[in-house]
Amino acid sequence: MEQKKGTIPVSFLLRLLAWVLLSISFPFFDDFYAQHPYLLQLAYGLNTFLTASVIISTGKFIMVSFYNRRHASNKVRGNFVLGINRLAAILNAVFAVVSVMIALGINPKDFITSMTIVAMAIAVIFREYITNMISGLIIMFSEQFSIGDHIRIGEHSGKIIDITFANIVVLNEEEDMVLVPNNLVFTATVINKSAQVSDKLTVRFELPLADRMDAQTLGTKLEPVLKTLPDLVPGGEVLVRIADMGKDFVKYKIELHAIDGSNRRQKRIESAVLNALLQLTASGRGEV
Structure with missing residues (x-):
């Protein structure tokens, strides 16, 4: 309690x-x-x-x-x-x-x-753990992120549920508990999705060349679906862009505006947009 x-x-x-x-x-x-x-x-x-x-x-x-x-x-x-x-x-x-x-x-x-000499030997042997502890203390007193934030550290992404002397405990989207060493914070790229709460949302996806569409056509076809989403700002700008093109695929990104910066709300919007894209590609299979 x-x-x-x-x-x-x-x-x-x-x-x-x-x-x-x-x-x-x-x-x-x-x-x-x-x-x-x-x-x-x-x-x-x-x-x-x-x-x-x-x-x-x-x-x-x-x-x-x-x-x-x-x-x-x-x-x-x-x-x-x-x-x-x-x-x-x-x-x-x-x-x-x-x-x-x-x-x-x-x-x-x-x-x-x-025990000075022995202590020095112990410090060398447990150097990684000691540096992890120091890193943990620095993180604990920092203003960069805190428990409850949604972050991405290297290839790991999720919600921080605890910060210990050895690890940052992250709960990822698959509900797996990931222990990220504290030292990784200072050597890898860290993105704190909760630091700047924004209503802007970017949905990224790719389509095979057989199902490709230009950005304007894709935006027009998605517009009826987007208008029905209660989590989006009514009349908000929707921007569809082609982000990259490969040998057999085209990468797109759609920029939307949610009614607030709630992570759960943005996940719902992303899921709805991706479902709409699946239906579009299924119904338009074979069209250029």
Whole structure:
């Protein structure tokens, strides 16, 4: 179930309560901790994690609240909140590891210093994943596209349903979930169909030479069908063009104007136009 906007999560309240109780326990149970040094070490580790977690959650809450208040009257396309949540998850994971070290009596600073060479080797081995993570963070904080946008990345096209540290999760037209590596965003051509919501629609198709028609004739034959489509602007301009010609085919494109920029509406228009073209070519088979 989704958290209501402006409410404080129960998990944060529980962490805050545990942190307060644990902090109070140090002066009140000083003798007990002195007799049980292992429990003291464990308490220090847990206190480190809770302190960091409370600070991170408080900072995240303040930043998100400030951001939402600042953009309350504007349409925001970025993923600032998503980026903050992912970054908070990374910081919590880092401090969880540090807390475990403290609980086990390991000095985190000495450990990191001694593991420098190993860390460099790990960085080389997991270079692709690390760069994917960095790319993911850049995407999360960008204003270029966000969850819910319809995009095309290279040969992949569909609706963004999630952005992770490793991939952009895209749901394509066949309802298949496609995991696109974050790095691909910076190396391939990206088209965001939702960035500029436009009522202009272009339908592309090709006909074999045997069924070819000049642009004016094709527009005239399609006009009665187009007038019946409720999703098109009444009296809107319809422009038919020949886009390319090959050895045994002719490519056309039809420019139309929908009543709004809804992606679903434009899909309906495209399907209706293509169906009309099928009927035209079937009825006119053999004509030049």
